[in-house]
Amino acid sequence: MNRSAKKVVRNTIAVLICATIAAACGGGGFGSTDITNPGNTPNVAAQTSFRIVGQVGTPFALTISDARSTWHVKGVIPLSVVIINNIAPVRISASKLVSDSSLLSVEVINGFHVYQLASTTDHFGVAAGSFGRVTGFAPPASPDVEFFVKGPTQEVFDALIEDQNTGAVVEATAPTVILFDSPAGGATPQFDGIFTAVTFLGGFNIDLTFNGVLWESMLAGTNATLRYP
């Protein structure tokens, strides 16, 4: 029997308290105890996430890539980005979409630590960052699964993002985009996101897009579940 894996990506991004539990119950039967050795399962490697910060309201376009997928995201400052299932190396290129001197900073976060910063005040300036030794951008994400937790702004929330086999627990602050890399290995995926408010600043405003098409929206409540299909 497989049990779901957990990753905890903590606060505005980052990661992990968790662990992949590949606990085989085989052979134990009734009477077996402590089969999963609670508290001693190994953590997965620290995960990489991003914060796009600076002059509030500055529009930007992101190209984000891990070892197997690339996403294109547009938004305005501030925005956090979390990749579920990410595999290093991870690369981000952020382009301002406004011709002024506003500040855009990219924080590349690995685990609980800011690993790298890059900033620009140029007109349509570019800030780039990476974790791991990068080459080019990977192919476009397929499927492209994105949860947009738009509001309430500043809401701290917990989310369980899971497919049939694994799950990842994320704690972040809205607005955050959660990119799900290769759910169920990318083939005929089934997945969901379960969101729970922590600071109760208002009703959720969450969109789930699948291959660029809005699949489901949730516009109320402090608990929300969005699923595909």
Add this chain to the structure above:
Amino acid sequence: MTALLAPVLIVLAIGLVNSPRSARAYGVPKNKGFLAIGFVSANGGSTSAPSFESLLMNVIAVRLNKSTDTSLSDFAAGWVIVGVPAHVGGVGLGVSQINTGSNFGGNFGFNGVSVSIGEARPEVQVDLNAIQSLAQIFNTQAVPAETYGQAELILDTARPVTVIPVCGNALPRGEGCINYTATLDPSLSKQYIRVALVDPKTGNAALDVSRQQLTPLILGLNLSFTGVPITSTGTYTVLPSMTWVQNTTPTPPTPITNPDLGTVLGEIDTSLSGGFASARPETITAEVAGTNNVVESLNLPTTCNGKPTCQFTMQLPASGDPNTTPPTGGTAYDFYASGKATSYAVRSNVIVYPSVPPNQNGSPYLNIDLQTNPLKIVSKSQNSLSGKITDACNGIAIQAATLQLLMPDPLASPTANCLANPPVGCVAVATAATDEVGTFPLPTNGKIVAQFAQIPADSSANYSMVVTASGYDRTFPPISATGGIVKCTDSTKKGACDVSLNHGFLTGNVVLDAPATAQTNVLVMAEDSGTNNLENVGMVTIPVGSSSATYTMNVPDSLNPASSSGAAVTALDLFTNALDIFNGAPQIASGHTIAVVGDVAAPSPPTVTGGLSNCTGAGSTVSQDLTGITCVGHGGVSGTVGGPAPFTTVLLSKPDASSNLVDLESAPSVPSNNANAGYYALCAPADPNPYTLTHVNNGIPDPSATAQVTLAAPVMVPTAVPTAGVTPTPCPGICDAGQGTQCLICTGTSQNVP
């Protein structure tokens, strides 16, 4: 890309939250005062100043202590920490109830404000080159009202400083124009970076934070380099230091003043019955003139409640000298007043000067424009505006579009023109942005009022609304504020405003001179011809073995009202920028030559039938290839510019085949009154053809002050000869994964600009 033609400012917002402590000014606890911490570069006199395109300090926090003993333990009692700006709008901010309008994500921990020594936390990247002429506000926070004796700068311990040097000339040397990490000099005992805040006459602690008052703390940052890498993978070592730009001692009623800040005295009048009230909190906001970039917001103190007139004071970053004839420099701001159930009141393009040094009479310069012509508000009903922004050609939602509600200043001279780019005499009183499905405004929460949720229905305001999105025409949907209702006039629904934006298409091939040896990603940039006003950026990926890829991007059509007068811009300049990788890390400075094509006719506007745009007609798509891109390595140029002023920059441009100059990027110069006044440094590909450098003052190029420069080619350094059992690894290079048997190391070029 162009850079830094306007001041770089970080938003400072004070008291966006309604104070629950109605008896206290600004809502700060009784035993606390506000401390506004700002940074300014003190690096202009350093020998390092001419050598770097970027000098970035990664700041986590500033700490204060009452003790004047700068060897005090980090773990001694009494340290007060001011961390990075977190959140916007004032929720979960602990005791401060103030916050910045910039956002650096906050610190980890449940409430996002926990800060401790010894671990990496979110941080602000402070570019010393960008704050040479104008202070940058780091954060503002309520702190115990005490007299402080020292300040400590806390940098990221792993990566305290990041630098991008220009190319060097000495050998051995590392590659220039790439990111280097600089570590702290070991002599920096315990990594303390502290400055005493003492009265030079008495030696006593001298930063007096008074109860309920706003006190500036401006810190000058400086970097001395004690170690320089001789390889491309080495590190610098630096010795950061701080100075204190001391405030004047206030002599009531004269407020605190500072050499890097302009003290603005203002007055706001209300005709509302009962005067100002906690139920109708009023905010004064200062923005960079002609933009929606908020610099400082101030809630009126609750001491104004019940009064028809309120005096206020703001401290704004400023440069220049008001005591010359005529005054020189100055920093331009727009101001507006906004509040619940009231109208807006605006004042545009107010030039703010530093208040120190004092004039011949010993009096500080006080900016009193807003006292001479007070802001006046009246009672108005309000409603929200929301809707969707779509592509007129296909109805697809436009993400990250920006909406600005503009209000003309009735006192503007010359007469306000909200259609101009940037607007002249018009103030952005509300801003919104679209989400991933094109709807606006973005969600807020129960404790924050979105700017577009509180628009006064003021028929005398003569609002304009401008909608902008990269690749689309600047669009001015009609807006009505009559009959107590705000709406777009072509919408029949109160508060609704759906807007579609027109555009054309630009397509063509990005062509390398030789097949790519590694995946090559190239940005295609389109800007209004002859300007640095960029309109859109697209990226193409050229796979290994290929020499070209096709790009298609939206660009504004020939009716785009984007000129400084509001007239249409009918031609575009195009250029490329390859996103190159050095040693496995992406870089901003490219090693590929920049393809440029100037004066490309903008696409024809779509034909509109029955409200639908047809974007497939003749002229709607313009084809233009961008060729001649080859990897030549990094190059760099540095030198001096004649007669540097506070906002003098050097613009790098390149002629196309028809000699049209296309603006590429710019760099600030060290301002006057520094030892290295006039120095500038730029990175650019080592193109064998010449670039043009132009002297620019306050964003205005001087066509008579130019210089031609051809950047020196990189040098080839042979890899060490293999020996028994040792095969030397070729140096990393910007052009590909390796240079075979030799390294490609860029070489600096010197060029002064008149």
